[in-house]
Amino acid sequence: MIPASFAYHRAASADEALSLAAEHGEDAKFLAGGHSLLPLMKLRFAAPEVIIDIGRLSELSFITDEGSAIRIGALTRHHDVEHSELLAREIPLLAHAAGQVGDPQIRHRGTIGGSVAHGDPASDLPAVLLALDATFVARGRAGTREIPAGEFFRSLFETALEPGELLTEIVVPKPANGAAxxxxxxxxxxxxxxxxxxxxxxxxxxxxxxxxxxxxxxxxxxxxxxxxxxxxxxxxxxxxxxxxxxxxxxxxxxxxxxxxxxxxxxxxxxxxx
Amino acid sequence: MSILGTRVIRTEDPRLLTVGGVYVDDLRAPELEGAARLTFVRSTMAHALITGIDASEALREPGVAAVLTAGDMDDLPPPPPESEGGGEGGPVPVGGPWSEPLLAADRVRFVGEPIAVVITDGGYQGEDAAELVSVDYEPLPAVVGARAAVAGESLLFPGTSSNVPVSRVPDSVDDSPFAGCDVVVEQDIVNQRVACLPMESRATAAAYVNGKLTIWHSSQNAQLCRLILAGALGMAPDQMRVIVPDVGGGFGAKVGIDRDAIIVAWACKHTGRALRWAETRSENLVGMTQGRAQLHRVKIGGNRDGRILAYRLDVIQDTGAYPRTGGFLPGLTCLMAPGVYDLPEVQTSFRVAVTNATPVHAYRGAGRPEATAAIERAVDLFAAEIGMDPAEVRRRNFVAPDKFPFATKTGALYDSGEYGAALDKVLAAAGYGELRAEQKRRREHGGPRQLGIGVSTYVEITAADAGAGESAKLVVADDGTATVYTGSSAHGQGHHTAWAMLVQDELGIPMDKVTVIHGDTDLIPDGVGTYASRSLQLGGSAVHKAAIEVKDEGRHQAAEMLEAAEADIVLDTDTGLWQVRGDPDTALTWAQVAGHASGGTLIADVRFSADRPTFPFGAHVAVVEVDTETGKVTLLRHVTVDDAGPVLNPVLAEGQRHGGIAQGAAQALLEEVLYDADGNPLTSTLADYAAITATELPSFELVSSETPTTLNPLGVKGIGEAGTIGSTPAIQNAVVDAVAHLGVRHIDMPATPERVWAAIEEARAQ
Amino acid sequence: MKVSVRVNGHDMTADVEDRMLLVHFLRDVAGLTATNVGCDTTSCGACTVLLDGESVKSCTVLAAQADGRAVTTVEGLAGNGEMHPVQRAFHEQHGLQCGFCTPGMVMAIVSLLRENPHPTEEQVRAGLEGNLCRCTGYHNIVRAALAAAEVAS
CATH class of the missing domain: 3.30.390.50 (CO dehydrogenase flavoprotein, C-terminal domain)
Structure with a gap:
């Protein structure tokens, strides 16, 4: 099966992604790893007219130690979260759970931000990030804002992200007792x-x-x-x-x-x- | 030394591993250059009248060449009259009011039924256009499940009086054999509907080549395809050629050619265009025939000493929307009902019911796994009731080795068997005593992870149509090579390796000089194909027979060349050299001998048929862990004896057993085709249909056992379906055994976590 | 749109529909038909190839997403007429029957062994959770993966 026709745009920067999103409005969808969206499009449960590929925004793929928290770029793949030594040491729950998402091929493509933004209650990582009391950082044309995980998931496949807003990073506070x-x-x-x-x-x-x-x-x-x-x-x-x-x-x-x-x-x- | 019985790795593999097979959708034959894509428009309703089809929007799409519906099918022969003998145990009616159309005209009977075809230049256009064909329906009440079908409140076929096209039910039930039993146990058992799921879905290509309608089809038998097509399209068989390229698994669902592929052939004939069709998995899971789908009622009676005195099996077969092969399956189930046991009384009945679901057909085992599942569960129920070890109950009821050939009460004639020995071997290999001790420890400890040990012993019928036999043509050429043309049809079993081994063994022509050809009706007009575990015993025996004939002819030629008596000519099968006995200087190669024959070739064209089917048997032990708090089952070990006579190539035979065990385990634990109350399929993608994966299975422990048959020169029986037949009940019995101490006596398949948990909860509540 | 993919070491450029899936680019544009499509839901793994050296399911990657990147299919695995150790292990251990899942299975294992050169049986099985085989019961596929790891060490 194949998706219904769409126009493909590849964003070279987060700014370009945002302006493409603004230009195409409700007809457009961001594509990160594509492992939530493409299966739905192939079954024709979703048929966006415009796809904005943000998969190459390497600026959004990182895992960095900020002292009391770890910041994870939204486009960091499950595979990279799973194999991060920093996470294994500081937040083993997240590294372990990322290794349980889908299968190895899916983890090579799927991203933590894609998983969160999709808002699927059956997904592994949203509940993990709730337990970790994470904060999601979103960027829109108006600027950047932080949304606590507990306020992010609104209803089935509905999140606090505004149309045209891009999830850019996830801030996970280091747990009091990482081993627990x-x-x-x-x-x-x-x-x-x-x-x-x-x-x-x-x-x-x-x-x-x-x-x-x-x-x-x-x-x-x-x-x-x-x-x-x-x-x-x-x-x-x-x-x-x-x-x-x-x-x-x-x-x-x-x-x-x-x-x-x-x-x-x-x-x-x-x-x- | 004979190559037979040795571990030979496959000659098929290098190509499949480096450049991939050539399955139908991979064909790049020049005849298919520019072929159009065919896409089906399928019913989205389980049961409805079609009140209109509007293709106008689809026809406006780019690349759409045609949209064809039943109204275009004015060039087909009329449907056959209702077949003789429908009703009481006779053949399944296929004509008259029960006729199955090609494209549905006025009524649909299952979700996925073909209504129209869209012909486009490219595949992407086909999917787009098919979405735009609009079908108007007037819904009818859906008949979901065999019990609803038998109740008959809504009929599928106008002009009939019930949803039961065929049945064999006695006028009155004789309960007297159960009257004298110490213990009688009854149980309703579900043998659920499962998907066959070859990794390659259905695929067909069609084109006119040199005036012949040429069909490339993913099938288990090219010749049967041609026969069916000839009837369906009203053409002479010699106007057609069917070619079977590489086939990505069949498992029974690719026996012959089914409705959708016939429509593709028709569309090619109708439009004159070369066409390709390869279905999606979502289509496959509603369109390809499915398996099992039986409801059982078992009644078993016997004495407290473990002797079983009477057994009754009543079957209702859900055959889906049309009475195809599914109608034959319960007859086989009833034939094999008594299993490996010497029972004084066996009673069977069956009813075949049409339902608004995907049609049912053969699936690995086809009727026999159902029989084994029923009696093996019944024996465990009986054993639990009398408080005897289930292995011991089996031992006390086996057909004794000195009773073969053994005629069962249901009319089968078992050729050979060592049922007790098979059980003893598998119990020893599993460490049965230690397993029971471990189980006892865990039960006493009382934790959530309980151990279950399941036993099944089985006998099955292979090459049920032994008399139909199989063809083989063997040609030895003057370059010393041999070519085998076989009526058997390879789709993963390793025929090419096995047949070459048979030639090397008999003629001494090395395997790498033997080519095996199958699946082309121009080259092999006469053949039967691969199903019912028949290939080696019939197709292999035919190759063996052809090799002997070629050898006789070779001896004749060599005798002439060496001016010696034929009786003095010998063939060294290690070197492939002919010579006068005791005189190595006279050595002749096969190339020389064939070169001396007229035409430069030695040819034998034979058919081998056997007098009767063979009856492989075996014993399986499954060890499971059940988490009693969640109901989750983990298969820890699976140990088997599968005795199909002498093994030609252990590599291949073990592979067949492995695959069979996994499919059997899948039915026991995971797989089930589900419908909602309106007949909508709920398992039409691989995200929802729980096909078994590597993480749900252990490595298997295989024990060898070889009891020959006298029914063919190789002494062999079929191995293709054995693993499936033995494993399912062993695993199901193990699951029940794990929680038997909690009061559970039966759990239907698949033993999903929720079902196991619910059974524990129910037992606790009592 | 114009898409350029380095397939088995050769640059392959074509004008394709924006929605074209990588698997169709490989099969219909590059003419490499070993990679098969077995499902619609990213479930079966028959279409597994390496994208920049890592296993992906090419039915769930747009050709456009692979633009400018390197893809390896099973056709590109053998070198100088020698089968790759994983291919050889499949042959020697009878890790394939009908062959349909095989290219994807082989590529999944190549990727698995790159990431974990000495896996346990359990790790091999977990690593193959996204690849379905209907013929072998996985028994000999797992043995092949372990044998290939053994050879490589």
């Missing part, structure tokens, strides 16, 4: 999207595929903050979530998995720290 992490991705097959996934960093819990947006397990986090034991926090992990039912799992099963996996993730994070 766990990533539990539950799938039928390794290649599958998570039926449910749980990312834990310290006492923050991100949930994959437990609603129309990636979200935090607020009730479980509150239980931990109140000093309740892990088992009790895990027992309320599905409260406040609204997972769907599909061919892979029913809602009830997803809720059950969230409880089991949050329990396991918290235990593992604690055992590591």
């Amino acid at each position: 992490w766990s990533f539990q991705k539950f799938t039928k097959r390794a290649i599958d999207w998570a039926i449910v996934g749980v990312a834990v960093q310290d006492d923050r819990i991100g949930l994959i595929n437990m609603g129309s947006v990636p979200l935090r397990a607020g009730r479980a986090e509150a239980a931990l903050a109140a000093g309740e034991p892990v088992a009790d926090a895990a027992a309320v992990a599905a409260e406040g979530t609204s997972p769907g039912s599909d061919i892979h799992a029913s809602r009830a099963y997803r809720e059950h998995l969230a409880r089991v996996l949050v329990g396991r993730a918290l235990e593992e994070a604690r055992s590591r720290s």
Whole structure:
């Protein structure tokens, strides 16, 4: 299958990408690695008239140590996040989770920013970045602004990005205890999207595929903050979530998995720290 | 020393590894230069009347040469009358009111059914234009699932009185054999619909070459394609040529030629244009025939000493929207119902139901895996009920080795078998005792990771149509080379290597001087093809027979040349040299001997057919770990004995077993074609259809066992489907075994995490 | 648009539709048909090639995205008539049957071994999660990958 026709523009700089986006408005889509967008276009679930290829903006591919935080360019590939020694040392949760995205070929193309901007609740990294309390940096014609991860995901495939705004980098604060992490991705097959996934960093819990947006397990986090034991926090992990039912799992099963996996993730994070 | 039985790596590989195979869509034949692309417009409704088709917008698109619909098909022969014997166990009706059209005219019966074809200069244009063909539907109630079909509230075929075109159900049920049993267990079992999923989807090209309609098709048998095409298009077979290039897997779904490809051939004939068609995977997962799709009701009774006294299997086959081969499958299932057991009483029945789903056809095993799955699950249910080890129950009921040939209650005649020995071997190789001890430890410890051990023992029927046989022509030329023309059809099995080994073994002509040709009706007009694990025992035996005939002729020629008696002429099969016995100075090469024959060649053109089918057998042990908190199953080990008689080339035979085991595991654990309540497919991409990958499988542990048959000169049986047949129930039994201590007695396939979790929850609630 | 790709060491330039997929550029423009299309959803890996030395699924890369870059297909792997160690290992270990998934499988393993020259069996299996094979049950493919790693060391 092939995408419907479109006009292809390759941006040589972030500025050019922004002006192309302004010029073409709603008809245009940014293409980073293309591994979220192109499959949808091939199935003709998406048919943008203009593609703005930002894949060569090397200025947006970096991982740098800023002392209290690590800044990651939006066009940094999953493969590079996975193999970053800096991340492995400082934020092992992120390096590990990036290595669980898709398959090796997908990780050679897909980017962290593309994954975030797509806003898919079944994606691994948005929930991980929630657990890491990351901040997203967006650039528009009007300038640059920072959006906390907790305010970024609005509804299914809807983010806080304005039309024509480009996600440029992700700022991840170094965790208080980098070792206190766990990533539990539950799938039928390794290649599958998570039926449910749980990312834990310290006492923050991100949930994959437990609603129309990636979200935090607020009730479980509150239980931990109140000093309740892990088992009790895990027992309320599905409260406040609204997972769907599909061919892979029913809602009830997803809720059950969230409880089991949050329990396991918290235990593992604690055992590591 | 004979090359047979030795590990020979394939002659096919270097080309496939360095430049790739030439599959239909790779063909760059001059006859296909400038060929147009054909793209299907398919039904988006499961069951509906077509009230209008508007192609005007599509026709305005650039590059669109034509849009053809059923209305253009005025040059076809009329559909056949309803076939004789439909109904009680007879052949499946294919004509009359049950007729399957080519392009759908007024009614569609499954999502994916072909409605129109768009012919364009390029492939991208085809996809664009096909989207613009607008079809108006008047929806009809969709019949989803075989039970709904049998209930018959909505009928698929006007002019019929039910959705059951064929059945074999006794007028009354005799329950008396179960009356005297200590224990009787009954269970409904789902043998789910699965996709065949060859990595190469369907593909066909068509062109007129020298006045002949020439079809390149990804198939398991060129000759059957031509026969079917001749009937469907109303042409004489000799007006057509079918060529089968490299084929990217078949697994039963590429037996013959199916509806879509016939439409391509018709469109070429109709327009006179060279055409290419290669379907997308999304089309493949709704358009290519699918497999299994049976519902079973088993009843098994016996005594507490482990002896099984009676077994009943009732089958409902979902054959999809049209009664094709799917209608034959349950007959095979019922034939093989008793499995490896010597049972005093076996009862079977089946009903074949049409549903608003993709048609069902052969899929690796075709009817036999279903039989094995049913009885192997039933035996485990019985064993659990009487509290006996499932391996021990099997041992107490096997057909004894001295009873062969063994006539079953269902009418099969098993040729040879060592069922107890196969089980003992596989249990020893698996370390069954230690596995049970480990299981006990884990159960006592009570953690979430429990061990399950599953056993299955099986017998299957291969070369079911043994009498149809197979063709082979062998030509030895005066340059010392040999060419084999085989009716068997290679699509990954390694025929070219195997057939060359047979020639080298018999004639001493080295493999690298043997060329094997298959899949071209001009070169091999007469052939049957590759399905039902028939190739080596029929096609291979034919090559063997041809080699013996060539050898006899060679001996005759050599005797003339050396002026000696034929009885004194010997062939050294290590060197390929003829000589007078004891006189190496008289040595003649095959080139010399062939050069002496008239025309400079030695030719044998033979057919080998066997009196009866053969019955390979085996035993599998699967070891799984089940996470009882999530229901997730991990296949840790799979150990098998698959006895198909003497092994010609262990490399190839093991490869067949590996692939079979993986496909069987896929059915047990992951794969299932799903529809919603309106008959819309839910698994029409590989993102949704959970094909098994390397990460879900362990390396397999194969144990060898070779019990010959007397039904062919090589002593061989079929190995192509064995792995699939044995592995599925072993793994399913292992999953149930892992959680049996929690009160679970059955889990349907595929044993997805949610299904396993739900079974545990249900057992706990009781 | 005009796209120029260095394919197996040769520059290949053509005017193509903006939407052309790399796999079709390779098959229809460069005439290299070993790389196959097996699905629509980036799931099967049959179309795997190396893009600047790393495995990618060429059905999910636009030809335009490969403009000015280097692609290696299975046809470009053997040198001086000698099969690449991964190709040879597939042959010796019977890592292929019908051959359709093979070019993609080989390229995925070439890339895997570049990144991890001494993988465990588990790492090989994880590395092949995006490549489907319906014939071999993966058993001999995994053995071939391990054998090729052994040869290289």
